[in-house]
Amino acid sequence: MKLFHAPASPFVRKVMVLLHETGQLADVEIVAATGTPVDSAQMPVSENPLGKIPTLVRPSGPALFDSRVICRYLDQRAGSGLFPERRLWEVLTLEALADGIMEAAVLMVYETRCRPEEKVHAPWVEGQWAKIGRALNALEGRWMSHLAGPLDMGQIACGCALGYLDFRLGDRDWRRGRDGVADWERRFASRESMLATLPA
Ligand code: GSF
Numbered sequence: 332m333k334l335f336h337a338p339a340s341p342f343v344r345k346v347m348v349l350l351h352e353t354g355q356l357a358d359v360e361i362v363a364a365t366g367t368p369v370d371s372a373q374m375p376v377s378e379n380p381l382g383k384i385p386t387l388v389r390p391s392g393p394a395l396f397d398s399r400v401i402c403r404y405l406d407q408r409a410g411s412g413l414f415p416e417r418r419l420w421e422v423l424t425l426e427a428l429a430d431g432i433m434e435a436a437v438l439m440v441y442e443t444r445c446r447p448e449e450k451v452h453a454p455w456v457e458g459q460w461a462k463i464g465r466a467l468n469a470l471e472g473r474w475m476s477h478l479a480g481p482l483d484m485g486q487i488a489c490g491c492a493l494g495y496l497d498f499r500l501g502d503r504d505w506r507r508g509r510d511g512v513a514d515w516e517r518r519f520a521s522r523e524s525m526l527a528t529l530p531a
Pocket residue numbers: 339340341342343366367368369371381382383384385397398399430437
């Protein structure tokens with residue numbers, strides 16, 4: 332299998348952490364692909380018409396995207412139980428919440444990276460940050476007992492989302508007033524799979 336990959340992408344990191352945790356790393360060839368919506372020259376546009384990463388090419392069958400589909404596929408392939416049937420809707424919702432944090436953070440990065448400075452719309456950027464703030468409050472208020480449970484895909488996605496906030500938006504201090512999430516993140520970030528996939 333081939334995985335279109337960039338070391339800074341939190342969505343790609345979800346896939347990489349899963350590959351580490353489930354012992355499938357050797358089954359995947361990493362193909363470098365960086366880009367933005369305004370520069371897709373190196374992106375896998377013939378495999379994924381959306382031109383986004385991660386995209387996974389299998390020996391047969393259509394290429395898989397996005398990260399949620401790829402993670403579900405690789406989990407099933409290894410029978411690793413990261414989407415346990417008993418807690419499925421919670422796990423998928425937590426993954427969606429973490430993906431939403433990543434999406435909003437990536438949009439904030441694109442706003443300054445892809446637009447001329449005079450066209451950056453500050454209220455729109457702050458609207459994305461407000462989404463992230465509400466999602467972090469939900470983690471702190473409602474998800475701590477789930478985060479403390481056995482490893483699942485929702486937790487992996489949260490670890491990658493919080494790592495991305497440190498990587499790209501470190502000056503925003505997401506930890507303030509969220510001691511529970513901050514403490515969980517510190518412990519989760521010390522997993523071997525997380526240390527091996529630090530964004531760069
Ligand atoms: C999001 C992937 C994405 O936006 C998923 O895989 O879960 N919902 C999708 N990837 C970014 C790279 S990143 O910043 O993680 C991407 O491919 N951007 C290029 C573009 O054209 O949006």
